Amino acid sequence: MLFAIGLIIVFFFVSYRLAPRERQEDALVHGAGQVGMLAALALFGVDYFTSYYYATGEMMSALHPYGLERYAFICVAVIALANFVFGALYMYSLGVFNEGGGSFTAAMRYLGPSLSLIVAVVLIQDYVLTIVVSTLSGSDQLLSIIGAYNINWFWHFLIGAALASTTWYLTIRGRGESAQVVFTLLGLFAGLTLTMLIGLILAHSRGVPPAPTEPPLPATLGQALYHMLTASMKGMVALTGLEAMSNGIQFVIDEDYPLIRWGKRRLPRLNWLWNFYSGKSGIGRTVQTAFLFYGGLTTLFLTIFSLRFNVFDGTFGRTLVGNLAFIGFEQLPGGIILYWFYQFLAVALLSAASMTAYQDMQAITWRNVAIGEIPEIVVYRNPKGTFTRPVTAAFIAAIIIQLLVRGDTSHAVPYYGVGVFLPITAMGLAMRQHILTHESGRRRTWGLVGVNFSIALSSFVFVGQIVGKWQEGGWLVLIALIVIILMAHAILISPIGYRDPDQIYRIIRVKSRIEGPMGAIVEWQSLKVQEYRFKLLVAITKFWELFGVRRPVRFEPPVIAGEFEEAVQAGHSNHSYLEPYLNQTQPSPQPTAPPKEEPSANPPS
Numbered sequence: 001m002l003f004a005i006g007l008i009i010v011f012f013f014v015s016y017r018l019a020p021r022e023r024q025e026d027a028l029v030h031g032a033g034q035v036g037m038l039a040a041l042a043l044f045g046v047d048y049f050t051s052y053y054y055a056t057g058e059m060m061s062a063l064h065p066y067g068l069e070r071y072a073f074i075c076v077a078v079i080a081l082a083n084f085v086f087g088a089l090y091m092y093s094l095g096v097f098n099e100g101g102g103s104f105t106a107a108m109r110y111l112g113p114s115l116s117l118i119v120a121v122v123l124i125q126d127y128v129l130t131i132v133v134s135t136l137s138g139s140d141q142l143l144s145i146i147g148a149y150n151i152n153w154f155w156h157f158l159i160g161a162a163l164a165s166t167t168w169y170l171t172i173r174g175r176g177e178s179a180q181v182v183f184t185l186l187g188l189f190a191g192l193t194l195t196m197l198i199g200l201i202l203a204h205s206r207g208v209p210p211a212p213t214e215p216p217l218p219a220t221l222g223q224a225l226y227h228m229l230t231a232s233m234k235g236m237v238a239l240t241g242l243e244a245m246s247n248g249i250q251f252v253i254d255e256d257y258p259l260i261r262w263g264k265r266r267l268p269r270l271n272w273l274w275n276f277y278s279g280k281s282g283i284g285r286t287v288q289t290a291f292l293f294y295g296g297l298t299t300l301f302l303t304i305f306s307l308r309f310n311v312f313d314g315t316f317g318r319t320l321v322g323n324l325a326f327i328g329f330e331q332l333p334g335g336i337i338l339y340w341f342y343q344f345l346a347v348a349l350l351s352a353a354s355m356t357a358y359q360d361m362q363a364i365t366w367r368n369v370a371i372g373e374i375p376e377i378v379v380y381r382n383p384k385g386t387f388t389r390p391v392t393a394a395f396i397a398a399i400i401i402q403l404l405v406r407g408d409t410s411h412a413v414p415y416y417g418v419g420v421f422l423p424i425t426a427m428g429l430a431m432r433q434h435i436l437t438h439e440s441g442r443r444r445t446w447g448l449v450g451v452n453f454s455i456a457l458s459s460f461v462f463v464g465q466i467v468g469k470w471q472e473g474g475w476l477v478l479i480a481l482i483v484i485i486l487m488a489h490a491i492l493i494s495p496i497g498y499r500d501p502d503q504i505y506r507i508i509r510v511k512s513r514i515e516g517p518m519g520a521i522v523e524w525q526s527l528k529v530q531e532y533r534f535k536l537l538v539a540i541t542k543f544w545e546l547f548g549v550r551r552p553v554r555f556e557p558p559v560i561a562g563e564f565e566e567a568v569q570a571g572h573s574n575h576s577y578l579e580p581y582l583n584q585t586q587p588s589p590q591p592t593a594p595p596k597e598e599p600s601a602n603p604p605s
Contacts, residue, residue, distance in 0.1 A: 004334025007195065008188075008341055015187025019180045037257040037283045039179035044248060045287055046182050047130055047356035048241035049189070049294065050349045054137055056302040057313040057320035059235025062227055064312045067216030072303050075232040080296025082236060082461060086424055087292040089454045090242045091285045093427055096434055098281040099518040099571070100250030100363065101525075102243050103423035106430035108525050109564045113532035116525070119423045120368055121488040122481065123243065123360070126419035129412065130240055130357035131398040135163040136409040138350035144318065145343045156407030161399050163351035168395040171358040172388055182352045189349055192342050199328030199335070200305050208327060210310035233465045235299060240420050242291060244360040245284050246427075250518045251363065251385075252280040321346070354398075358391050365390035366512045370504055370522050371529040372497035373488060379511050387512075419481065421462035428455035492529070493536050499526055501559055501581035509576060517571030523578050524567035530558040 020039040035043065059079075063069045097105050104123070108116035139159035143151060170181060219227065256264070256278050263274045277285055302320060306312060311323035318326065325342050329335035366387055369379040380389045405411040428451055435447040466478055491497055499507075504526045508519050534557055541551050559581050570577040 001334040001337060004332070004337040004341075007338070008192075011188050011191035012184070015184045015191070018187060019183040021180050035179055035251055036253050037286055038183055040245070040252050040283050041287050041290070042179050042183035042186055043355055043359050044245040045241050045290060045356070046186065046349065047134065047244070047353040048239070048291060049186060050134070050346075050353045051295075052193075052298045052302070053141070053319070053321050053346050053350060055235050055295075056299050056306070059231045059299070060303070060306055060320060061313045062231035062234055065217050066219040066224065066227055068219070068224055068227055068231075069307060069312075071228060072231070072307070073300075075228060075235055076296065076299050076303055078232045079235050079299050082457060083239070083295035084292050085450075085454050085457055086239055086242055087288050089424070089428055089431065089451065090246050090291075091288050093246060093431055094249065094281045094284045094288070096431070097246070098249060098279075098284075099516075099521055099568075100247060101367070101518075101521065102247035103427040103430070104247065104364065104367065105521060105525065106434075107423075107426045108528060110430040110433035111426060113529045115426055117371075117373065117488055117492065117529065117532075118485050119426050120364060120371075120373060121484050122419040122422050123247075123364055124368070125480070125484055126240060127357035127361045127364075128394050128397045128401065129419075131164055131167075131354040131394060132160075132401045132405075132412050133409060134350050134353035134357075135167070135398070136160040136402060136405075136407060136412060138163045138347045139407065140409055141319070141322075141343060141350060142347045144322065145340070145347075153406040153408060156409075157402050158407075160402050160407055163347075164354060164395060164398050164402070167351055167354045167358065168391060170352075171355055171391050172386060173384075182355060185345065185349050185352055188345055192338065192345065195332070195338065196325055196328040196342070197301070199331040200324060202331040203327050204305075204308060206331070208309065210308065211315055211323075213310060229464055229467065233461070236295075236461065236465070239291070239424065240360075241356055242288060243420060243423055243427075244356050245287050247360050248363045249280055249284045250514075251359070252283050254280040257283060257286075358394065361390050361394045362387040365393075366507070366514070367522050367525065370499070370507045370512075370526045372492055372499045372526070372533065373529075374491075375496055376503070376507060376511075379507055381511065381513055421458050421465060422481075425455060425458040425462060428458055489536065492533050493540070497533055499530055501527075501578045502583050505576060505578050505582055516574065517568050520567045520571030520575070520577040521564070523576060524561055524564060527559055527561035527578075531561055534558050 018038070020036055020042070059075055060069060060072060063072055063075070093102075093106060097109075099105075101108075102123075103119050104116055107119050136156065139156050142159060143156065148155070256274075260274050260277055260282060263270060267274075276282065302324065305324050305327075306320055309324070309327055311318075311320060311327070313320050315323050316326075322343060325339050329338040329342065332338065365374060366379050366381075368374045369376055378389050378393065379387065381387050401412065432448065432451045432455065435444055435451060439447055466475075504523055508514050508522055508526075514522065544551050562577075567577045570579075576582070
């Protein structure tokens with residue numbers, strides 16, 4: 001018992017000491033919402049890392065009832081390949097779009113406003129569902145520990161809502177505090193998972209017998225292939241973190257972290273490597289490097305021991321990870337304490353996973369306000385750099401969805417993780433256009449080979465996610481995506497979607513307090529969307545004219561957006577891209593304190 005308690009204390013002490021924290025001299029930096037490498041790893045990776053608790057269990061649950069678990073390694077290979085390919089794609093994209101925006105910015109530059117708008121609204125849906133699934137999964141884990149998994153649905157909902165409230169509060173407090181808490185939890189998770197692995201190896205060497213087998217259900221060849229597809233899609237480790245890191249790179253400090261500084265001083269021969277991981281793009285690439293291998297390795301690890309001990313979700317009333325934790329920790333002194341602590345840690349981490357969604361919700365929402373997709377009143381940034389209103393809106397939406405699904409995680413899972421593969425496909429298409437435009441020779445040839453493969457794979461996974469989860473509500477996902485896309489366009493062409501240069505400037509520079517290239521890029525994006533909005537209104541007017549109904553366009557043609565490179569150049573010169581079009585009475589930006597809210601300007605009639 002003392003061994004177990006001492007081990008937990010050691011892991012906690014080391015994790016807490018390594019955890020990122022704000023220093024007084026960094027208040028002007030971190031207080032504005034900027035984070036370093038360790039904080040970025042925690043905030044943008046926690047959803048990805050904690051999918052370990054449920055992804056492999058879902059994969060094996062699709063195979064085991066039909067006696068197909070022996071083919072699980074095929075699914076593991078598919079999952080590992082997808083993680084590596086998509087991770088490499090986003091690492092490359094950070095060199096092109098190192099000011100943030102993710103697939104939203106990439107699609108706007110190379111694919112046009114229509115697809116960019118679709119990407120933006122699909123990501124918002126995915127972030128809200130991330131909060132729903134992660135907190136309800138935490139609720140399920142907590143109730144499973146005390147043997148009350150089958151309790152009335154209201155308790156599942158109540159606990160899930162309480163967990164969502166906790167992570168909402170931590171996010172509102174600021175990124176510095178939330179990063180410290182999440183990093184400490186991830187440190188405990190890493191230490192205890194390695195301890196569990198040692199215990200499982202000991203259990204194998206000691207000849208611990210597998211659990212009793214059950215007769216499998218019959219399945220035809222076609223059904224078996226369908227179950228293999230379903231297993232691969234369900235086991236696909238959450239990739240929201242890829243888009244989250246790319247989208248939220250604006251919140252990362254633009255400086256080298258200690259390892260890179262050491263490498264540049266001591267190993268100059270590897271400068272090509274240090275330069276690749278340099279600056280804020282390098283921090284993002286470091287986080288995404290973990291994504292390359294983490295999903296494949298952890299899925300392989302859990303699959304090997306799942307087959308060895310014949311345990312799955314539901315065996316002995318535990319989850320797959322719960323069963324393996326029980327077997328592994330039982331081999332060590334005080335193992336029951338380690339097991340219970342590990343299970344409670346799972347609850348905390350699954351709840352904290354919603355922080356990834358909260359962070360990226362902030363990064364995408366102020367852009368959507370600027371382009372005219374969301375009302376202006378939503379954007380507000382507090383002194384700590386947190387966009388509190390989008391976070392609160394996402395929290396409220398998550399609570400409503402939790403109530404609608406009656407606290408049942410399995411009803412929410414079919415919607416989760418599907419939407420993120422559409423932005424990944426858009427990123428691949430955008431990178432393809434970038435390579436065609438800017439590369440030549442071997443770089444062009446091999447670049448096209450890699451990016452074309454990523455496009456094909458992400459398209460296959462997107463369709464596979466819907467088909468593989470069809471019986472569990474995949475068809476509803478397809479309908480929901482179509483409805484959301486139509487609603488987004490309806491809002492854009494309404495008066496809410498109108499933005500003139502003064503409004504765009506106020507939203508980006510004054511209310512959001514965004515400066516530099518990122519601010520100029522979003523100003524350019526906003527003008528592009530206003531061009532797209534005007535074209536839609538003209539097209540609608542011409543459509544009704546076919547039936548003899550004349551509806552004159554209400555607004556004058558918008559300002560021409562110009563080229564993306566012009567916006568980037570203006571940003572690097574510390575100028576607003578909108579300066580030539582602004583009213584001279586426009587207030588100047590306030591970078592250190594939130595301005596008083598101003599009423600949204602109504603569009604001219």
